[in-house]
Amino acid sequence: MTIPARRHSYANDAPVRADGDYVLYWMIANRRTHYNFALQHAVDQAKQFGKPLVIFEPLRVRYPWASDRMHRFVIEGMRDNREALAGKEVVYYPYVEPTPGVASPLLYTLAKRSCTVVTDEYPCFFLPDLIRAVKRRIPARLELVDSNGVMPLRSPDRTFTVAHSYRRWMQKNILDVLLEMPKKDPLARVKLPKSIGLPNSILKRWPAADLDSLLRSGGLDSIPMDHDVKPSETIVGGARDAGRRLASFLKNDLRRYNEDRNHPNESATTGLSPHLHFGHISAHEMVQRVLDHEDWTPDMASPANGKNHGFWNTTEPAEAFLDQVLTWREMGFNRTFRENDRYDQFDSLPDWALATLRKHAADPRPEQYDLEQLEHANTADPIWNAAQREIVRTGVMHNYMRMLWGKKILQWTRSPEQALSVMIELNNKYGLDGRDPNSYNGIFWVLGRFDRAWGPERPIFGSVRYMTSDSAKRKLRMDQYLLRFGPMQQDHPIEPPTIRRRDG
Ligand SMILES: Cc1cc2nc3c(=O)[nH]c(=O)nc-3n(C[C@H](O)[C@H](O)[C@H](O)COP(=O)(O)OP(=O)(O)OC[C@H]3O[C@@H](n4cnc5c(N)ncnc54)[C@H](O)[C@@H]3O)c2cc1C
Structure with a gap:
């Protein structure tokens, strides 16, 4: 094994099948061909078994917040993977599910013929549940590889509650970890047996995605998902x-x-x-x-x-x-x-934050907005509205504005629990980077996670850190931002200074 042992685990104890037709890499999180420990391990396995490698990159329909925006971004990534793998001795099989459930038997069908199945370990969103569901039924050995971060997920032996202690621990360990970087190109100078491709019976029932058609205007229309969340105006995937x-x-x-x-x-x-x-x-x-x-x-x-x-x-x-x-x-x-089962639960907040938020839960909220008003940037605060319009239109929000955005939602909703669910909904529905450990990191930071109590105690916030749009406006340069994401710009393309426009 050329990857660090602590990045590898077995999800089940099914035996390997040395007489399988290929090694299968089921690419579900690290959707790239470079600096990818999972691909590197799949290549190692293919070499060891002397078998071809099949890289299967699926995109299902029935995932929460599925929309044209998320789909297009992933498919743009598939286009780059297709290009990067062209001419290599691997089978690249991108698959986009046309209707919910059609692809359910596909993984099992592919796995039946494989020596072993290697996949990405990702600790968030629906992926841990997917692995839990699949591992018992898959007719092959399932190997998980962690390529998420520079520090392996299994290295820390505790859950850190403040940045200072994580940072100190990380600084003690990082130099060793930097010696264990993934290969830039795990397929460089690798000789694998040539594959004759996947059987026609599979390709007939589940044709490989026609990426170019899907990326054409209207190419996603027939897929049953949220077509109102449009592809980003400024950010290209891949x-x-x-x-x-x-x-x-x-x-x-x-x-x-x-x-x-x-x-x-x-x-x-x-x-x-x-x-x-x-x-x-x-x-x-x-x-x-x-x-x-x-x-x-x-x-x-x-x-x-x-x-x-x-x-x-x-x-x-x-x-x-x-x-x-x-x-x-x-x-x-x-x-x-x-904390895989509770990282998105309100009661996972630190005790001090829970206590102070609960103490102030019934405080009057002089200004209140519901989800629909917030979603449509329909508040009396032009700074907040600009931030909301930014994420709706581009798929990201400026880092500083995210903090302010969250704090105002806490101030304007019925309860801290409602604030949490509104933040999760808007962040994950519109953010291309939503549904990520960082999404929950940031949202829960608004409510006190990783932070400490601040004085003076205030209505609604208690001792959770407080922010105002006025002080942000005084401290920060934001006049152009407010123009760019102002109400009148709705129908005009946005041209932020250094972000490239879509090129294909
Ligand atoms: C309410 C709220 C919601 C957030 N939601 C998300 C989200 O859905 N997805 C997401 O990736 N980030 C989220 N963040 C964290 C942060 O705002 C973004 O990671 C950052 O703005 C991304 O911009 P960038 O890639 O240009 O960052 P850069 O400044 O270029 O930093 C590079 C990378 O470092 C990491 N990073 C940077 N700032 C932070 C931070 N404050 N916390 C954690 N990691 C950071 C990110 O992975 C980022 O891509 C949220 C923060 C808050 C307060």
Whole structure:
């Protein structure tokens, strides 16, 4: 095995079948061909069995919040995977389910002929339940591979409740983990037996997706899902766009990341959260490229101290960026992996936050909005409305605005429980990066997770951190943002400064 043992586990104890026709990689979360431990392991297995490799990338219909927006993004990723795998000695089988349930027997049919099935381990959304349901019935051995973050999911032995303690632990362990990076291209210089392809009986019943047709205008119309959530006006899915964004960030924006990232007028961040969510780029590559950009070597690291700057001894902006990816992002994965059955439950908040929110649950709410008013950006607060319009139209929301957005929802809804369900609904319905450990990380942060009590105690919020639109407006440059996402811009294309427009 060329992948670290702690990234690998067996979901069942079915025997391997050395006389199978191929090794199957069931690609469900790390939808990419580079820096992907699961693909790397599938290649290792194919080499070991001396069998062809089949990469099966399905997209089902019946998942919560399925819409044209999410589907298009995933299919754009499939197009890039098809291109990256063209000419390689593997079978790439992208499959888009036309109606709910049609694809249910497909995995089992493919698995029956395989030596072993390798898949992605992902600790959030419907995927853990899917694995639980499949592992008992699949007629093959099922292997899970964790390629989610730089820190393996199984490395921490506890659930961290504050960033400082996670960061200190991460700093103690990260240098060893950096020695275990995935291969850039697991298929480079690999010789696998040639496959004659999948049997006609399978392809006739479940034809490979016609990606180009699906990406044409109206191509998704026949799939029964939410067609009102339109594809993003500004963000293209897939590994190619992710690579372009990362290169542009390193060249133009990294140097101003710590100074400008909080200003909504600016695009000083990577904009890569949708690509990270759908696995079109890996955190490993992002971290590696930033460290290379900084000419970093391991001897530059300081002793672990839990501080959010100074550990790497790189430039300030690079320290700030590495902290977002390696502390804030991965702390969310730590939580969802270890508390898989309750990370989205209100009572998973820390005791102090539950107590103060409950104490103030019955406080009068002078201003109240229901889900529909919020969804349509129909509040009296133009700053909040702009943030809501941004996510509805583009599929992402500026980082600073997300915090303000959530705090106002807490203030304007009937109860903190209702605030939670409204945030989850709007974030996951419109955000390309929604339904992610980071989604729950951010939403629960609004309600006090990973935070501490703040004084003075206020109505509704109690001692949960409070934010106002007025102070955000005073502190931040946002005039252009408010224009760009103002009510009059509804019918006009949006051209944010550094985000590329759809190219295909
Ligand atoms: C209420 C609320 C909801 C949120 N919902 C989501 C969500 O659905 N999906 C999502 O990916 N993030 C979410 N976040 C976290 C954060 O806002 C986004 O990760 C960030 O804005 C993504 O922009 P970027 O990719 O340009 O980030 P960059 O600044 O370029 O950072 C690179 C990566 O680091 C990670 N990162 C950056 N900031 C944070 C942060 N504050 N917390 C955790 N990880 C971070 C992300 O993976 C991000 O893509 C939410 C935050 C809040 C407060």
